[in-house]
């Protein structure tokens with residue numbers, strides 16, 4: 140491929156608003172457009188460096204560092220590939236959606252790759268005063284699904300324990316969708332009676348019943364052009380499931396006391412902490428409704444599946460609930476939080492942090508502020524505050540897991556320091572810790 144072709148390609152890419160780079164098969168950046176230099180350049184030269192060094196600060200390509208590599212995938216598949224990566228940017232680490240497209244030469248051979256990057260605005264990998272935060276593999280896996288489905292009109296069902304952030308995730312899907320400018324209307328299905336359900340969802344006409352002194356808009360109408368989020372869908376009685384199914388099948392509804400069928404225009408997101416499939420088996424949830432709402436299920440991970448996010452979540456939640464800005468946790472307090480099992484997930488963590496913030500007078504939230512009202516919160520990992528000891532000969536994998544559990548406890552959840560001391564990347568450490576957590580939960584919470 141000629142230099143002329145490259146310069147033509149670059150002047151074409153320069154005119155595009157999204158940051159793009161061109162790379163060769165050796166991962167070397169051969170060109171970057173103006174938008175990329177503006178958003179990711181940070182005033183440093185880009186051309187001639189490798190993508191893995193610029194975006195990840197790795198010394199080897201991503202796939203050799205335990206990460207997915209879209210360049211390699213698109214070389215193998217010969218088609219564009221999409222991945223979600225944590226990239227170093229001039230603003231710090233950010234979630235970036237990467238699309239890698241192979242470019243063929245005149246003989247049909249893949250010669251270059253154009254990579255398009257979009258910073259994900261719906262989630263932060265650093266402490267943030269609002270929205271979703273997280274950087275663990277479990278969180279990134281979920282975020283990847285959120286971004287994939289957002290731009291379709293598919294019905295999404297969010298399945299996860301209570302307090303795992305289902306409402307926040309529903310909001311993120313809405314914000315990443317083409318309906319972003321439209322309304323986001325949340326409805327709690329728990330405790331809905333038949334009359335309430337119909338009048339709330341469909342609205343009513345003046346005179347429809349005693350007390351209906353004026354026409355009232357329903358939530359379906361309020362969600363027009365936007366997203367309707369039905370929380371706790373598993374709590375909806377069978378009689379109301381029929382009414383919801385009719386709305387979804389026909390795309391129309393009628394106000395209580397009204398004659399006209401009105402068209403509905405919303406994207407449906409539902410959520411539940413219940414096992415809907417088991418409910419279908421037990422015939423407490425309609426099979427046809429289950430298939431209607433279940434086009435794209437997303438599991439919201441429990442906190443113990445993403446326990447490495449606890450320090451980041453704790454810092455973010457403190458920012459959100461504390462009346463004194465800028466306060467931090469002591470290392471011991473963070474270590475203690477990182478080693479707890481929260482059955483109420485992020486909501487329980489948030490409540491505990493709010494309580495501690497009320498108890499603390501100084502600039503730092505210390506361990507006693509947390510434990511004073513939550514001593515009985517169970518530990519996930521052994522409380523190995525002393526030396527690392529083994530009383531038996533074990534296989535190396537188990538030794539590594541026990542050692543990591545001990546080291547996390549020791550370093551107070553400061554994973555970047557720990558990764559440095561262990562001589563491995565943070566990513567590799569996250570992955571190894573995931574195995575520790577899974578091992579701990581298989582053993583019923585004690586390692």
Ligand SMILES: Nc1ncnc2c1ncn2[C@@H]1O[C@H](COP(=O)(O)OP(=O)(O)OP(=O)(O)O)[C@@H](O)[C@H]1O
Pocket residue numbers: 270271272273299300301302303304305306307308370411412452455485486489
């Ligand atoms: N990834 C996250 N980052 C920051 N805060 C979060 C995150 N996930 C959840 N939260 C916070 O945790 C709390 C519980 O979240 P949310 O109400 O969305 O959970 P839920 O799964 O819908 O719970 P339920 O099933 O009980 O309705 C909220 O205060 C929310 O802001």
